[in-house]
Amino acid sequence: MTLILFNKPYGVLCQFSDERTGPPRPTLAAYIDRPDVYPAGRLDLDSEGLLLLTDDGRLQARIADPRFKTPKTYLAQVEGEPDEAALSALRRGVTLKDGPTLPAQAERIDDPALWPRDPPVRFRKSVPDCWLRLTIREGRNRQVRRMTAAVGHPTLRLVRWRIGDWTLDGIEPGQWREAKGGA
Missing domain, CATH: 3.30.70.1560 (Alpha-L RNA-binding motif)
Structure with a gap:
């Protein structure tokens, strides 16, 4: 299982491509070159900070689904x-x-x-x-x-x-690190 902690800068889309027509907007692809990881939840274009990405669908659901009240x-x-x-x-x-x-x-x-x-x-x-x-x-x-x-x-x-237990401590904007251990 992979879990990435990413400090999303202001103005970056929480997806790997921008389907909108018009001027291109920065996406996760400009920062994270890891296959098969997907955001667990979202942050708006005009918000910054911690975004978790994982290749584990169950963990993704547990983080993002409001039923779990993370x-x-x-x-x-x-x-x-x-x-x-x-x-x-x-x-x-x-x-x-x-x-x-x-x-x-x-x-x-x-x-x-x-x-x-x-x-x-x-x-x-x-x-x-x-x-x-x-x-x-x-x-x-x-x-x-x-x-x-x-x-x-x-x-x-x-x-x-x-x-949850994951924080931005020590992660600069546009940078990421892989979490140690499981959830």
């Missing part, structure tokens, strides 16, 4: 400064257009020591921002972004730091 931790730079009421709402779960979310772990954190994003997040002197650490056990489309927006704090930058 915890995923994100670092989210949000617009404004959420108060305790906003954080409590995230912790209880918020109602989105597709229904209520499960409760999330949510806390404000100091600015993390991350790599610079290319392109950088737009800075506005008149609008403060801060960082949150959010752990969810679902994987709905753009879920973290929709949750922070629902409590009045749109996400400016989103980095997935952890999936």
